[in-house]
Amino acid sequence: MSFILGINAFHADSSACILNFGKLIAAAEEERFRRIKHWSGFPSESIKYCLNEAKISISEVSHITINTDPFANFAKKIIYSITNTPKFIFFKNRIKTHFERLNLLNEIRNIFPSKQLNFKIHRIEHHLSHLASSHLLSPFKNSVTISVDGFGDFSSGAWGIAMENKIKVYGRSFFPHSLGIFYQAMTQFIGFPNYGDEYKVMGLAPYGKDRFLNKMRSIVYLKKDGNYLLNLDLFSHHKKNMSFFLNKSSPNFLTLFNKNIEKYFGISFRKEDEPLKEVHYDLAYSTQAMYEEAFFNLLNSTHSKFGIDNLTLSGGCAMNSVANGKIYRKSPYKKIYVQPAAGDAGGAIGSAYVVANQLGFLKERQKMNHAYWGPSFNIDYNNKLLSDNQSKINKAGCIAEYIKSDDKLFNLTAEAISKGLVVGWFQGRMEWGPRALGNRSILADPRRVDMKNILNTKIKRRESFRPFAPSILREEVLEWFEEDDDVPFMTHVFQIKKNKRHLIPAVTHLDGSGRLQTVSLLTNDKFYKLILEFKKLTGVPIVLNTSFNENEPIVCRPEEALETFLRTKMDLLVLENWIIKRVIKI
Numbered sequence: 001m002s003f004i005l006g007i008n009a010f011h012a013d014s015s016a017c018i019l020n021f022g023k024l025i026a027a028a029e030e031e032r033f034r035r036i037k038h039w040s041g042f043p044s045e046s047i048k049y050c051l052n053e054a055k056i057s058i059s060e061v062s063h064i065t066i067n068t069d070p071f072a073n074f075a076k077k078i079i080y081s082i083t084n085t086p087k088f089i090f091f092k093n094r095i096k097t098h099f100e101r102l103n104l105l106n107e108i109r110n111i112f113p114s115k116q117l118n119f120k121i122h123r124i125e126h127h128l129s130h131l132a133s134s135h136l137l138s139p140f141k142n143s144v145t146i147s148v149d150g151f152g153d154f155s156s157g158a159w160g161i162a163m164e165n166k167i168k169v170y171g172r173s174f175f176p177h178s179l180g181i182f183y184q185a186m187t188q189f190i191g192f193p194n195y196g197d198e199y200k201v202m203g204l205a206p207y208g209k210d211r212f213l214n215k216m217r218s219i220v221y222l223k224k225d226g227n228y229l230l231n232l233d234l235f236s237h238h239k240k241n242m243s244f245f246l247n248k249s250s251p252n253f254l255t256l257f258n259k260n261i262e263k264y265f266g267i268s269f270r271k272e273d274e275p276l277k278e279v280h281y282d283l284a285y286s287t288q289a290m291y292e293e294a295f296f297n298l299l300n301s302t303h304s305k306f307g308i309d310n311l312t313l314s315g316g317c318a319m320n321s322v323a324n325g326k327i328y329r330k331s332p333y334k335k336i337y338v339q340p341a342a343g344d345a346g347g348a349i350g351s352a353y354v355v356a357n358q359l360g361f362l363k364e365r366q367k368m369n370h371a372y373w374g375p376s377f378n379i380d381y382n383n384k385l386l387s388d389n390q391s392k393i394n395k396a397g398c399i400a401e402y403i404k405s406d407d408k409l410f411n412l413t414a415e416a417i418s419k420g421l422v423v424g425w426f427q428g429r430m431e432w433g434p435r436a437l438g439n440r441s442i443l444a445d446p447r448r449v450d451m452k453n454i455l456n457t458k459i460k461r462r463e464s465f466r467p468f469a470p471s472i473l474r475e476e477v478l479e480w481f482e483e484d485d486d487v488p489f490m491t492h493v494f495q496i497k498k499n500k501r502h503l504i505p506a507v508t509h510l511d512g513s514g515r516l517q518t519v520s521l522l523t524n525d526k527f528y529k530l531i532l533e534f535k536k537l538t539g540v541p542i543v544l545n546t547s548f549n550e551n552e553p554i555v556c557r558p559e560e561a562l563e564t565f566l567r568t569k570m571d572l573l574v575l576e577n578w579i580i581k582r583v584i585k586i
Helices: 044-054 074-083 085-101 104-111 126-135 179-190 198-207 260-265 278-306 344-358 379-388 390-395 406-418 451-460 474-480 525-538 558-567
Strands: 003-008 015-020 023-029 061-066 120-123 142-152 155-163 166-174 220-222 228-230 310-314 335-338 398-402 423-426 440-444 469-473 492-495 513-519 542-547 572-575 578-582
Touching (some): 023 044, 126 166, 155 278, 379 390, 406 525, 474 513, 558 572
Antiparallel strands (some): 015 023, 142 155, 220 228
16 A cells, blocks of 8 residues: 555645545645634644545555745745845744744654654645646646746746646746736725635626726736736735735735735725625726736647647636636637646645656546545434434434435425425535535525525525626536536536526526536436436526535535524435424514
């Protein structure tokens, strides 16, 4: 046996995975166990889960990888610090902190104090980890591979070609220039300060106009070779330490823009509790449009240079599903693959696969065509949970019933959805990545005009401008969407056909789009059969799918699913083959 443990630690979306001879066995993000969004400490619980899933102890791990290398781009760091003397102390402190946080041996010893440790530690450059996480798990032999994010190892982007298992980087964007920083700074300026709020700007953008687009073009400069530069006069990330708090917390970035940006736009930044106005809609639209101009400048340049029609995307910016959905229309690429955890969590898998490749384990590459790599719970576990909580269930006016037949379970659940009930759907192994993909999902009827309001009132309590996603049977995509492709991880937004939009208003955004998930019988037979049953009842091969949570990380364990169900106004909880339903409405 040759086990490789990959980790993303002391960084946003801390995570771990385990490989055996280059085959992925398990992967999970620490936030799901800690119940704190984007947890950025050491992924101790994820590591324990991965070892448990592999049925091994830490003593049997031969290699541990991490998706950062303090020596990567070191010359660039030194040159920058010398030519920007006031920042020398800033970089010295950052490097010192970096090394302190990468003392993996001590971290592992703290978790397993009595175990013998036999592993070798490998530090893999941040963007190489990203690129590997996408290409090496894609269905492509060869691809143009691109990573774009905030920053990692002094770089905000890397691109090149991947031929079979070899990845060659031909271009990079270095600190302090970053598309991720641009988008995050504008997200803060529009009034969404929390780490990961960029998806709110994507949701808000269709409500606005391009009023500020010309001004944006003087913030992000596009180069002919596809690279990009920032107007640094408007930003503060290069002048002070912007590091987020790492100890037992969600990342918390300081303000990335400076006062000059208010003068530049002629408006003050919006505080989180202030109402959204037309100007904020227009800023969101212009931010997304500027990002897309830079994104497609890079894509078209790389295609022209390398002449390969397959594209693999990674890095936090690869989660911009709106831009991803326009790739076929705005670039020459013919096929796209985006890993389900394209952001920093996915770097754990990428670093592990880099080492697996170095060790010669990838002669037959594993393709990641599903995202179900997390914990699962057996029937005895669920039986005990419901038995232990029987009085609480009864007190909430609910009853629990075991449905032995899967077909009956699908029929009852589909019927409940078709009647407008909101269903918590908990099945099998938890998803890897930020999206609920049919195993830890809340499901509802996409045909109801009022379903967004119902969900926000009963459970989600989120901004009204944010859309909900359609999960659709794979073979039905071309009938309902203007483009046809595999989108198993909700990484693309496609336009819904005009003659279909009125049929599914709950998942049709203001601009006629939907962030779809394609569901296949081969990768998730239960979810597929449920949607198929809904189609038989309604003629619509789509259900509304949103994450099973209430302003917290997506549920991991049955306990969390039950707690969320009981404290919200969800109508039905399907916990494997158990149905818990409300007899007395709350």
